Amino acid sequence: MKKINKDILTWVIIILFFTLIIIAYNQVNNKYTDFGEDAALPAELHPIVEEKKDILLKKASKIGITVIITEKVRSIKQQNELYRQGRVKEGDVVTHAKGGESYHNYGLAFDYALENQEGELIWDIHYDGNNNDKSDWFEVADLAKDMGFTWGGDWHHFKDYPHLQMDFGLSIRQLKNGLRPKAK
Ligand SMILES: [Zn+2]
Known part of the structure; x- marks a missing residue:
């Protein structure tokens, strides 16, 4: 028994x-x-990222901040070109990611800037256009983080203040291998 x-x-x-x-x-x-290793790269932002980006702009607008999206999807070629900047090309280093190694390449990241009262595009992270003693730039980052975005300003190795991404739990290696987040 x-x-x-x-x-x-x-x-x-x-x-x-x-x-x-x-x-x-x-x-x-x-x-x-x-989709396997030959998976095509998207020409547009992932639909969920696109939708959340629009919600973020509305939320920011409600507290008196005008957010401008300066960059969305980047091709491998554009990413490599950007990687050259500050290395073999003039300018400041703006990325540590080569082609295929940025979430921009997979439609999962975008960059933002602010528009000041004069209607100018600015990258001043201390700007307080809505006069609430808080940096508008950080306010936008906080709104985004509450929505599930990862903010490049939180990175320790390389601060990328304009950068927001949503990785859906996927690493660059998984994305390179052809895994993609489903649309819904
Ligand atoms: Zn970026």
Whole structure:
């Protein structure tokens, strides 16, 4: 009798184990699509990122901040060109990502700037146009972070203040291998 109970228990554990693996696999499958290594790169922002970007602009506008999106999707070529800046080309280093290594390449990132009262595009992170003693730039970053964005200003190795991205839990390596977040 005892022997049978033990056998049953062993089987229950084995079945439970495989059920959990199947559930985990399906959850990954529900969130992502695997297009393989030759996966095409998007020409536009991911629909969810696009939608959230618009909501962010509205939220900022409600507290008196005009946000301007300066960059969305970048091709591999554009990314490589940008990588050259400040290295083999004149200018400041603005990215540490080569082609294929930026979330911009996968439509999952965009950059922002502000518009001041004179209607000029500015990158002044201390600007307080809505006069609430808080930096408008940081206020926008906080709104974005509340919506699930990662802000480049929080990075330690290289502060990228204009940069916002939504990675959906995918690493650059996974994106390179062709995994893409599903649209809905
Ligand atoms: Zn960026």
